[in-house]
Amino acid sequence: MFVGYARVSSTGQSLDIQNEALVNAGCEKVFAEKLSGRSMKDRIELANAIDFVREGDTLVVTRLDRLARSVGDLHRIIETLTEKKVAFRCLNQSGVDTDSSTGRLMLAILGAVASFENDIRLERQREGIEKAKLAGKYKGRKPTVDPDRVRELHDNGLGPAAIAREMGIGRASVYRALAA
Incomplete structure (x- = not known):
């Protein structure tokens, strides 16, 4: 039995293209979700899907990044499938399967590339944030604790626990405000 798995990263995205491709590939059952693949x-x-598949079944995805974004996760998933004697196939990256040694090699290589791409994307994101901070355009979250009020309460003799209760904040936030 072919069992499909489809995933998109956010609720605003559509699963329709993946679902259609999986059904056209012969998947009798498709599991789908809208959730980050990190x-x-x-x-x-x-x-x-992994629990559902049985010996002799094949888990099918449209693209490798729909299944896993890290090499570690990919290997764990494939290892679990292999232990269950379940094959794996990727539709849009032909030759990526667990049926042959070449397919397993391609799976490992493409998994490493997907992980590399994710690392590069995160690096670019961090660089963009740093650049925005330097330009004064990225200020982060607005403060939720008024340090002046914390100091005022402390000067009036209240301890950190009492200040935290009074202001509805964590005690660690009180200590940080007093240290600043």
């Missing part, structure tokens, strides 16, 4: 955490439909 880690396997909270990916309930992926867990359901």
Whole structure:
């Protein structure tokens, strides 16, 4: 049995193209979700798909990055499928499967490339944030603690726990405000 797995990163994106491709490839059941692929955490439909497949089945995705964004996650998923004697196939990256040694090699190489691309994207994002900070356009989150009020309460004899209760903030925030 071919079992499909489709994923998009946000709720505003559509799963239609992936679902259609998986059904056209012969998938009798498709698991789909709208969730970031950065880690396997909270990916309930992926867990359901892996739990659903049985020996002799094939898990199918349209693109490798729909399954995993890190080499570690990819290898864990493939290892789990292999232990269950379940094959894996990727539609848009032909030759990426677990049926042959060449397919497994391609899987490892493309997994490493996907992880590399993710690292590059995060690096560019960090660089953009730094540039925006230097230009004064990125200021971060607005402060939620008024340090002057914390100092005022402290000067009036209240301890950190009492100040935290009074202001509805964490005690660690009180200590940071007093240290600043």
